[in-house]
Amino acid sequence: MKRSPSIFLRRLALVSVGDLIAKGFTALTVILLIRSLTEADYAFYVSAEAVAFLLTEVISNGLNIALVRTLSFQHSRHGAIDLRLPVRLFLFEAAGITLIGVVAVTFPQPLAVLLLGKTEAVPAVQWGVFYALALVSFQLGRAMFQAVENFRGFTFLLLLRQGGIFFLILVNIWLGCLTAPLLIGILIGVNILSALFGWVKIQAMGGASATDSAWFWSFLRQAAWLIGYFVLLAVIARLDVLSVSRFASTLALAEYGTAARYYSMGLLFLGSVHAVLLPRFARAEMQVPDVQRRFIRQWFLATSWVILPIVLFDIWGKPLFVWLNGGKYAEAFSIWIIFSVGIWFSLMFSPLVNILIGQQRYRTLFFLSCISLVIALIGYNLVVPRWGGMGAAGVAVLSQFVINFGAFTGLVWSKR
Incomplete structure (x- = not known):
């Protein structure tokens, strides 16, 4: 079935606007928490959230993307999805997090030192494990909406969660009873209730399938490469700040952080x-090389013009940049110029990784992330001591470009 470009643009606009509104709720929530919580409670919340995000990033991100790819292909072929797959996947992810929870109870202090670097963080680690379970259920609920390209449900679920969290926090602040454990309880409850809403709404899309236990374990073995890919991406994303903080001055770190x-x-x-692109390229009709090439060609033409406003801002935008930062960190603008080129490259090449995921070439992505990690490690150690933040920005953009260009090369080579 041929898809109109206008449908794609409407979906992209819907998801973008929804994400922007959700970010607004998040920003307001953070402001409320900073103003209302004590220093100890806010530190507790930040630590618990960091643990939850780390666990979900390592355990569920890659699996959920593989799930979207598989369910989207099923839906395009049969008009239905096998709901047993996400249920089994949830049980598998929950079992992994529960195992960490058992460790958190049995060996609380060593785990707290491993994750947060201090023994007094034991309660935050334990609450973070519970929060991770709730996040896993919510992310799977959104993944199913994404797989069937129901982006209204996909966006509504996010707004339901962020709006619900903001409202309940506001009420508890007004009542004067907000504490860190209560805050984590609110986050857990809202995530679970939002997930249940999503799972109930998606039931109508379920259908019969030949999925069995052997197939599920085969799915996990394939997805292991994708998990490795996203874990390495997370590591690469943190190397820049660590390198600047190690090799450069405090001022250089502040300038780099501003540009970043x-x-x-x-x-x-x-x-x-x-x-929007991930389920699109997982559809059966999008596995045809000519269809993929046509889309990539149109995408390159549509996004190539973005370099014009970027160049204009890089030439004349420094006064605005400095004003936004309150007159501080003017040298950060040079770092921003390097990053702006990275934004353009990332936008232009964004479909390529999704095509590889749609083709289930997870091993290729893992291999590319390994190359990117090696380049990042060598680059940061060689460049940052001499050029500071500008060198770090160049290596960050280069390491991401390696993955994008590698994906492009892999796709071109496979079509010969």
Whole structure:
């Protein structure tokens, strides 16, 4: 079935606007928490959230993307998805996190030192494990909406969660009873209730399938490469700040952090792009090489013009950049210029990784991430001591470009 470009653009706009609104709720929530919690309670919350995000990033991110690919292919072929697969996947992910929870209870202090570097963080680690279980259920619920390309449900579920969290925190602040454990309880409860809503709404899309236990374990073996890919991406994403903090001055770190913040904001749109492209390239009709080439050609033409506003801002935007930062860190603008090129490259090449995922070439992605990690490790150690933040930005952009260009080369080579 041929898809109209206008449908793709409407879906992209829907997901982007929804994500922007959700980010607004998140920003308001953070402001409320900073103003309302004591220093100890806020530190407890940050630590527990860090543990939860780490566990879900390692255990569930790669599996959920593999799930979206598989369910989207099923839905395009049969008009239904096998709900036993996400149920089994949830039980598998929950078992992994529960095992860590058992370790958190049995050996609380060593685990706290391993994850957060201090023994007094034991309660935060234990609460973080419970929070991770709730996050896993929510992320799987959204993944099923994404797989069937129901982006209204996909976006609504995110807004339901963020809006619910903001409202309940606001009420408890007004009542004067908000504490860190209660806050984590709110986060757990809202995530679980939002997930249940999503699972109930998606039931109508279920159907029969030949999926069995042997097939499920085969799915996990394939997805292991994708898990490794996302774990390495997470490691690569943290190396820049660690390198600048190790080799450069405090001022250089502050300048780099300022530019990196705007770089992250510039990449926010890419999350929406990937959310829409992933199920699109997993569909049966999108496995045809000619169809993929046609889409890539159109995408390159559509995104190549983005370099124009980027160049214009890089030439004349420094006064605005400095004003936004309150007159501080003017030298961060040079670092931003390097990052801006990275934003353009990432946008142009964004479909390529999704095509590889759609083709289940998870091993190729893992191999590319290994190359990127080696380049990042060598690059940061060679460049940052001499050029500081600008060198770190160059290595960060280069390491991401290696994955994108490697994906492009792999696709071209496979079609010969």
